[in-house]
Amino acid sequence: QVHLQESGPGLVRPSETLSLTCTVSGGSISPYYWSWIRQSPGKGLEWIGYMYYSGSTERNPSLQGRVTMAVDTSKNLFSLKLISVTAADTAIYYCARHGDYGDSNDLWGPGTLVTVSS
């Protein structure tokens, strides 16, 4: 059974870089698409972007080019970097898989809370 697990610092200082990793266990990262989605009380669920196991990506323009995503097929994981964070980036961050159902997300990690604060 495939599981996803997000990992990374729970606290990030303003103006610094948020870095998260999603490890895929029990299955292969290929040939799927993978998303990052975040959830905050004020903005609900927000799609950050997705990437293909080959490395191609699509990002939400609302994040103004602050997002970088990467995949490491040898380690079966993918990552998210969000630069120049502010308090507005405080949220639960989820990684999720696109299943065989268009780009809906059939498998999610448990989520990790990232707080941006000095």
Added chain:
Amino acid sequence: DIVMTQSPASLAVSLGERATINCRSSRTILLTSTNKNFLAWYQQKPGQPPKLLMYWATTRMSGVPDRFSGSGSGTHFTLTISSLQAADVATYYCQQYFAAPYSFGRGTNVEIK
């Protein structure tokens, strides 16, 4: 960008009664060449990630009880719980995956009356 509008924001229904959640997209999410609506419904319980219930607007995920049904096409969609059970207390979200940036509705909180 496509904006997803859900209503109502919250809903209280008696056990065994019907719950109806509406979702509207700011433009069509129907791909006419395939006749597929690029809409998903998710259920989220406190402390858990969202769970995919429906995709292509009307197709239930494996294991989802048949009391859940999806309908609609184009820009107007509905998730119906035909006979509300205690296990259905949750927040429900619609999502369009027709065009990036993919977007979610603000959610409908379903409670027991």
